[in-house]
Amino acid sequence: MAGFFKSLFNRIANRAEIDWDDLEADLIAADLGVKTATAIIDDLRALGRAISAEDVVETTRTHLLEKLPDDTLAPEPRIDGKPFVILVVGVNGTGKTTSSAKLGLWLRERGRTVVLAAADTFRAAAVEQLQRWGERLDLPVVTGNPNADPSSVCYHAHQKAIADGTQFLICDTAGRLHTRHNLMEELGKIRRTLAKQDPTSPHLTLLVVDATTGTNALQQAREFHKASPLDGLIVTKLDGSGKGGIAVTIFDQLGIAPRFIGTGEEPEAFTIFRKQPFIAEIL
Numbered sequence: 001m002a003g004f005f006k007s008l009f010n011r012i013a014n015r016a017e018i019d020w021d022d023l024e025a026d027l028i029a030a031d032l033g034v035k036t037a038t039a040i041i042d043d044l045r046a047l048g049r050a051i052s053a054e055d056v057v058e059t060t061r062t063h064l065l066e067k068l069p070d071d072t073l074a075p076e077p078r079i080d081g082k083p084f085v086i087l088v089v090g091v092n093g094t095g096k097t098t099s100s101a102k103l104g105l106w107l108r109e110r111g112r113t114v115v116l117a118a119a120d121t122f123r124a125a126a127v128e129q130l131q132r133w134g135e136r137l138d139l140p141v142v143t144g145n146p147n148a149d150p151s152s153v154c155y156h157a158h159q160k161a162i163a164d165g166t167q168f169l170i171c172d173t174a175g176r177l178h179t180r181h182n183l184m185e186e187l188g189k190i191r192r193t194l195a196k197q198d199p200t201s202p203h204l205t206l207l208v209v210d211a212t213t214g215t216n217a218l219q220q221a222r223e224f225h226k227a228s229p230l231d232g233l234i235v236t237k238l239d240g241s242g243k244g245g246i247a248v249t250i251f252d253q254l255g256i257a258p259r260f261i262g263t264g265e266e267p268e269a270f271t272i273f274r275k276q277p278f279i280a281e282i283l
Helices: 003-013 022-028 034-046 053-069 095-106 125-135 150-164 183-195 215-227 244-253 275-282
Strands: 082-091 114-119 168-173 204-210 232-235 259-262 269-270
Touching: 003 022, 022 034, 034 053, 034 244, 053 244, 082 125, 082 183, 082 215, 082 269, 095 114, 095 125, 095 168, 095 204, 095 269, 114 125, 114 150, 125 275, 150 168, 150 183, 168 183, 204 215, 204 244, 204 259, 204 269, 215 232, 215 244, 232 244, 259 275
Parallel strands: 082 168, 082 204, 114 168, 204 232, 232 259
Antiparallel strands: 259 269
């Protein structure tokens, strides 16, 4: 049982009687959202008997199974041979650049060819970070000049991927503050630039969210979704803290499903979303 729910379990197990308000507050604190927390409480009350810690965990598990989407299908190379373009977006500090590299490794380990675009040009450290990852994981990285237009970096990387017959292009974009309108406009420009060489691209836009940031992540998802329609989430820092409930809330409120999960620092600590293991990680 993960950290948060383990402590909740212990607190309930040591109480003679359930305090329903406290329990609801605890479930909301797990980032499950008011609606899900209320539904769990209603089901527990409906049992009509003394509630155990096991009841709370099992009822929560049942609701998460109902709420979360089915297992993610892995992105497949395109039949026409053109690159499958993945746009990775998010605010700084969520693990966005690292997740871009880990996703590249995950695809390559499945026999796919991959190129990374270092389009977070406003933060020189992000370009260097992606280059280091590229060297470490033996993945090619396309960079521009310092402070280059991010959309031009994506354009040239896309050009290279098309010319080389590379199956996947992953664009690591600037760590955008979701409150900054001009940075959101930049995302729209990147999308339009990619579409010049392939009107169907980008094919997958993933928002990186930190599992430990809670409701901030919901607001980020809402704002990014307006600026650049999202196809899914990469949920990072899901490493036994018992957090991660925010992914349930984002899917419930916005219909944006978790697609990949980061569970630690190592490059291999990254996996495609599977419902049962994800719930086990939270609970």
